[in-house]
Amino acid sequence: MRLRETAFAKINLALHIRARREDGYHDIETLFAFVDKGDVLTARTAEQDAVTTLGAFARELDNPFDNLVAKALSALPRPDGLAVTLEKNLPVAAGLGGGSADAGAIFRMVRDAYGLPDDWRARAARLGADVPACVDSSSSLGKGTGTQIEPVEDDMVGTAVLLVNPGVPMSTVKAYGAWDGTDDGPLIGKSTSEIAGRNGNSFERIATERLGVEPVVETLRLLSETKPFLHRLSGSGATCFALYRKIGERDEAADFIKRRRPEWWQISGALR
Ligand SMILES: C[C@@](CO)(OP(=O)(O)O)[C@H](O)COP(=O)(O)OP(=O)(O)OC[C@H]1O[C@@H](n2ccc(N)nc2=O)[C@H](O)[C@@H]1O
Ligand SMILES: Nc1ncnc2c1ncn2[C@@H]1O[C@H](COP(=O)(O)OP(=O)(O)O)[C@@H](O)[C@H]1O
Structure with a gap:
């Protein structure tokens, strides 16, 4: 049996940090969305599980x-092993949930080939906070x-999106740790376009002001x-994302960024 899945890049169209929890994690409200590009995982049945990157x-x-x-x-029981090849196209520690998306892709592979255990959501959550969202993507x-x-009522499927990463890895732990305790409140709005338009990402303030990450400031400016x-x-x-009404506008933007910053990573796609 040969299996293939794309691990779709995750973006947070909006994200409000609400509170620091006793367990060190943070309560958040976020609007997850997924781009139709990402890592590619292929797998064949084997005696033992194996991963090649x-x-x-x-x-x-x-x-x-x-x-x-x-x-x-390891989290998913199966009758056969799976030898997986991971084509790692997404930058690591980049806010794109690359590792979570890879895990989500494995859940979909196993779901389609063998079915998932009833408690798969809890198993996904134990792997990482973003993993449950990445299973459906x-x-x-x-x-x-x-x-x-x-x-959520989704009225943004197909929206042209450009992802740009200026090449500085960001630690999720460090970014949450730099939160100043200001509750940004519940996300307002009903549909994805309304929620994306009326709310922000608490981490943008953390990255640009608290941590003063200049490459992020420059990416947002460009x-x-x-x-x-x-x-x-x-x-x-x-990673920063930009959304455009037309594919041509996105492609012009991609060219502009490539001319100004040829060393930066970027990918063009559409919301799925
Ligand atoms: C910030 C977000 C937004 O989608 O994504 P990334 O920027 O990492 O892609 C997520 O909350 C990240 O999710 P994920 O990267 O899966 O987190 P995990 O592996 O579970 O946790 C890594 C660490 O981040 C912190 N953490 C994570 C989630 C959360 N709600 N509060 C936290 O404080 C904890 O310190 C934890 O030890
Ligand atoms: N398959 C994977 N892809 C990416 N990162 C992974 C993977 N497996 C483990 N990791 C670890 O997870 C951490 C977070 O990576 P990633 O999911 O890309 O970032 P983010 O949480 O910022 O979206 C990294 O430090 C990386 O070493």
Whole structure:
């Protein structure tokens, strides 16, 4: 049996940090969305589970036992082993939930080939706060630590999106740790476009003001020059996204960023 899945890049169209919890995590409200591009996972049945990595960002995944692909395989009982090849196209520690998306892709592979255990949501949440949302990889609201998933009226499918990362890894732990305790309040609005338009990302203030990450400031400034209808930091950064009404506008923006900052990572796609 040969299986193939894309691990779709996650973005947070909006994210409000609400409170620091006793367990060190934070209660948040976030609007998850997914881009139709990402890592690519292929798998074949084998005697034992195995993970091989290749692709532009494979070198940054030093310890294979730490890999969320291996952890997701261990979390899901099956009659056969799976030998997985992970093509790591998404930058690591970039606010795109790359590791969570990879784990989500493994859940979909196992779901389609063998079915998932009834408690798969709890198993996904144990792997990481973003993993439950990444299993379906369609727009949803995340509450609690991000693992309580609620459906949302999605009127943004197909929206042209540009992702830009200026090449500075951002630690999620450090970014949450720099939160100043200001509750940004509940997310306002009903549909994805309304929620994205009327709320922000608490991490944008943390990255640009508290941590003073200049490359993020510059990314947001350059993206604003391309006149998107929305641009924002994703998750804890440093990837920023910009949304355009037309594919041509997105492609012009991509060219503009490439000319100004040829060394930055970028990818063009659409919301799924
Ligand atoms: C900020 C977000 C927004 O979607 O994404 P990224 O920027 O990482 O992509 C998420 O909340 C990240 O989710 P994820 O990266 O899966 O987090 P986990 O592996 O569970 O946790 C990593 C660490 O982040 C902190 N953490 C995570 C989630 C949360 N609600 N509160 C936290 O304080 C904790 O210190 C935890 O030890
Ligand atoms: N398959 C994977 N892809 C990316 N990162 C992974 C993976 N497995 C484990 N990790 C670890 O997870 C951490 C967070 O990576 P990632 O999910 O890319 O970032 P973020 O949480 O900012 O979206 C990194 O420190 C990385 O070493």
